[in-house]
Amino acid sequence: MTAVPARSSERVRPVTSREPASAIIEIDRVSQVFQTSARKDHIALSDISLTIEEGAFVSILGPSGCGKSTLLYIVGGFVSPTSGAARMKGQAITGPGPDRGPVFQEFALFPWKTVLGNVMYGPRQQGVRSTEAEAQSRALIEMVGLKGYENFYPKELSGGMKQRVALARTLAYHPEVLLMDEPFGALDAHTRTRLQNDLLNIWERDRKTVLFVTHSVDEAVFLSDKVVMMSKSPGRIREVIDIDLPRPRRRSELLLDPRYQKYVVDIERMFDESDEAGFAL
Amino acid sequence: MMSTAALTRRAAPVLACLGLLAAWQVASLALKNDSFPTAIEAIRAIPDILGDKESLINILASLRRMALGFGAAVLISIPLGLLMGRSRSVAAFFNPLLMVIYPVPKAALMPIIMLWLGVGDITKTLVIFLGVSLPVIYHSFEGAKAVEEKMLWSGAAMGLSPAQRLVRIVLPAALPEILTGCRTGLVLALITMITSEMIARQSGAGNILFNALDMGQYDTVFAMIIIVGAMGICFDAIFEKVRARLVRWSEPQFDLPLSFS
Numbered sequence: 237m238t239a240v241p242a243r244s245s246e247r248v249r250p251v252t253s254r255e256p257a258s259a260i261i262e263i264d265r266v267s268q269v270f271q272t273s274a275r276k277d278h279i280a281l282s283d284i285s286l287t288i289e290e291g292a293f294v295s296i297l298g299p300s301g302c303g304k305s306t307l308l309y310i311v312g313g314f315v316s317p318t319s320g321a322a323r324m325k326g327q328a329i330t331g332p333g334p335d336r337g338p339v340f341q342e343f344a345l346f347p348w349k350t351v352l353g354n355v356m357y358g359p360r361q362q363g364v365r366s367t368e369a370e371a372q373s374r375a376l377i378e379m380v381g382l383k384g385y386e387n388f389y390p391k392e393l394s395g396g397m398k399q400r401v402a403l404a405r406t407l408a409y410h411p412e413v414l415l416m417d418e419p420f421g422a423l424d425a426h427t428r429t430r431l432q433n434d435l436l437n438i439w440e441r442d443r444k445t446v447l448f449v450t451h452s453v454d455e456a457v458f459l460s461d462k463v464v465m466m467s468k469s470p471g472r473i474r475e476v477i478d479i480d481l482p483r484p485r486r487r488s489e490l491l492l493d494p495r496y497q498k499y500v501v502d503i504e505r506m507f508d509e510s511d512e513a514g515f516a517l
Numbered sequence: 518m519m520s521t522a523a524l525t526r527r528a529a530p531v532l533a534c535l536g537l538l539a540a541w542q543v544a545s546l547a548l549k550n551d552s553f554p555t556a557i558e559a560i561r562a563i564p565d566i567l568g569d570k571e572s573l574i575n576i577l578a579s580l581r582r583m584a585l586g587f588g589a590a591v592l593i594s595i596p597l598g599l600l601m602g603r604s605r606s607v608a609a610f611f612n613p614l615l616m617v618i619y620p621v622p623k624a625a626l627m628p629i630i631m632l633w634l635g636v637g638d639i640t641k642t643l644v645i646f647l648g649v650s651l652p653v654i655y656h657s658f659e660g661a662k663a664v665e666e667k668m669l670w671s672g673a674a675m676g677l678s679p680a681q682r683l684v685r686i687v688l689p690a691a692l693p694e695i696l697t698g699c700r701t702g703l704v705l706a707l708i709t710m711i712t713s714e715m716i717a718r719q720s721g722a723g724n725i726l727f728n729a730l731d732m733g734q735y736d737t738v739f740a741m742i743i744i745v746g747a748m749g750i751c752f753d754a755i756f757e758k759v760r761a762r763l764v765r766w767s768e769p770q771f772d773l774p775l776s777f778s
Binding site: 312331336338345347348361391405406409 | 673767
């Protein structure tokens with residue numbers, strides 16, 4: 237597979253000199269309660285407020301069961317919050333829409349469509365002419381490193397390849413925000429690393445806003461401008477940490493960078509502390 | 518060139534049929550019973566039936582009812598099953614109804630339907646329709662229920678309306694399961710077709726069979742059984758070909774993923 241070519245460095249805006257960013261997504265005092273049985277309620281999210289700036293790569297990091305995916309689904313419009321509201325560019329989110337493109341851990345490809353058919357689905361739905369949609373989709377498939385696999389069915393692909401198709405399928409309809417729900421969670425370590433690198437290369441080219449849910453500290457620090465740490469039962473925002481590391485980021489350089497290491501260690505320590513606090517209760 | 522293993526596999530069904538006919542022949546010769554003709558006598562009677570215009574009209578009338586009943590059942594049952602699979606309230610409404618009808622042999626309803634609609638084509642077609650509907654509804658329901666939520670969300674994010682999602686995501690995603698139901702339905706159509714003609718004799722393949730039985734023409738009876746059996750095998754084989762084409766993407770030979778990240 238060909239690696240995604242690195243973008244020319246003059247197109248990259250360094251983090252420090254970025255123009256004042258405007259809010260694209262506002263999460264305003266959102267709570268989510270699930271009724272698990274007649275008498276017991278499970279509070280998945282408790283009073284979450286968060287603003288996401290346009291063009292930022294924001295990770296939501298937390299242990300399983302902290303409601304981080306639920307928060308993403310609320311922004312996606314797939315789930316309505318019990319109270320509070322989420323807004324996209326000032327408009328209340330009432331349902332899913334092509335301005336917010338999801339990428340799921342489960343891939344959720346259409347198995348009856350080929351790779352090309354999957355990627356073309358969104359543009360065709362938006363009314364893009366067939367020839368045009370196909371040309372765009374072929375370019376995207378090449379960008380995610382799957383040239384030559386256009387006519388394969390999802391069943392014939394490995395997990396990593398499926399997630400590449402899912403990413404291309406979502407990018408194909410030009411969402412303003414990418415909503416990634418533990419996208420690399422089902423992949424083996426090696427494949428995950430490669431997809432992280434390629435995602436970063438793709439992202440650094442057009443700097444779409446990304447909301448990225450993960451439980452991996454390294455992944456969150458490596459990819460993000462901002463890490464939102466969540467704690468569980470009830471799901472709350474514990475800390476929001478700006479990751480002030482230069483871009484473009486290269487894994488080989490970053491792993492040796494003491495600033496990167498410090499972020500990882502600090503965040504892990506904070507989670508450990510909250511675990512211990514949990515024991516004390 | 519075909520390998521020995523492939524050749525054996527191809528020949529196996531033919532050998533099984535020949536074996537069955539041979540066993541039949543031997544059993545019949547040993548029993549020497551008038552009502553149990555030999556296999557050869559039964560096979561000899563087949564050309565007589567198929568060469569007779571009256572019989573052919575009867576068989577074609579059966580097939581027409583079967584096609585109508587099966588077609589109408591599929592057209593109504595698939596949408597109903599899919600709706601039930603995706604909407605809890607639709608399922609809550611229809612499920613008890615279907616649970617009551619499911620174990621009732623559809624032919625048992627026939628005398629009542631005959632009282633209402635007479636002994637003609639409508640009654641028989643309706644019985645076939647009922648026989649086919651339930652497995653198709655059930656499998657469509659199960660198939661629609663199993664459709665991954667995230668797949669529907671992906672469609673919703675692309676701007677598909679709920680109705681579009683039902684037709685363009687739930688239907689294709691559930692298709693392998695739906696076609697399994699249709700395959701069961703097809704065999705049931707043949708069974709209810711014959712049974713309905715047994716109860717209301719007037720025309721049809723079942724009519725030939727039971728008239729021959731009344732008149733003691735046992736070679737014709739067994740010849741008809743062979744003909745009906747052969748029709749069943751043919752329909753099933755044709756359906757299987759169509760099915761395999763439609764859901765090629767879900768077939769197990771596609772299961773081996775490539776080694777590539």
